[in-house]
Amino acid sequence: MVRPRRSVFSLFVALFGVLAGGTALAGEVIAEQASALLAQAAKSPQAKTELLEKGRDRAAFCAYCHGSDGGATRPDYPNLAGQSVDYLAAQLRQFGGSERHRRVMNELSTGMTDADKALLVAYYNSLPPKPPIPGDAKQLAVGKGLFTARCQSCHGVDAHGIEGRARLASQKPAYLERILLDFRDGSDRAGGSVMRGLVKPLSDDDVRALAAYLASLP
Known part of the structure; x- marks a missing residue:
């Protein structure tokens, strides 16, 4: 009996499953595992196809909120397409x-x-980020000033994220507003102390301007 050949993608998943030993992996190890899958997909068209197919299947339930293409189905939910691995x-x-x-x-x-x-x-x-959302020129100018002063050092000049921080560019403005208000008003979010300090002085109009500016970036 001829044993069926396993795909490169399946071998990678199996290998990491063995290495994990059934124990919970820390976020940074999950990121390393995901990065390895992406690296393999970049080298092999077959692995890339399987990543997209298997990922789409596994994300079927996620799609109810985050869309089958990584674009959120509601304005106050986040887009996930193109988001930082870390x-x-x-x-x-x-x-x-x-x-x-x-x-x-x-x-x-x-x-x-x-x-x-x-x-x-x-x-x-691996999915392409969603397109930017145009906004009012005056509001965008205010948002750009706030971003440069308070956000750029961690999220990058293009708002694509630095060292594991979130990609904020072309994110849904209503979602960005909700998250910024969560930080400002002390809602329960992990690692929020730095963000709370940065966002606390912002008015509601500032929050809207910052969210609009981020949504307008490619």
Whole structure:
């Protein structure tokens, strides 16, 4: 009997499953696993095709909120397409460990294996980011000033994120407003102390301007 050949993608998933030993991986290790899958996909058309197919299948439930193409289905939900590997991995770890509190995300993350999380991270990162959203010129100018003064050092001049920080460019403005207000008003979010200090002085108009500017970036 001839044993069927396993795909390169399947071998990678199996290898990392063995190395994990069934224990929970830290966010940075999940990010490394996802990065390895992406690197393999970049070298092999077959691996890239399988990453997209398997990722789309695994993300079927996620698509109800975040869209089949990584574009959120509601204005106050985040786009995930093109999001930073390190950031996505960290959020899944935080939701799985209840460091962030969103009931549906807590339940989904807790029920996922580490291989599932790495596959989702790689899949969403591989998708093209959503297009920017034009805004009012005066409001965008205010938002740009706020971003340069308060956000650029961590999120980069293009708002694509630095060292695992979130990509904010072309994100949905309503979602950005909600998250900024969460930080400003002390809602429960992991790692929020620095963000709270930066956002605390902002008025509601400032928050709207900053969100509009970020949404307008490619």
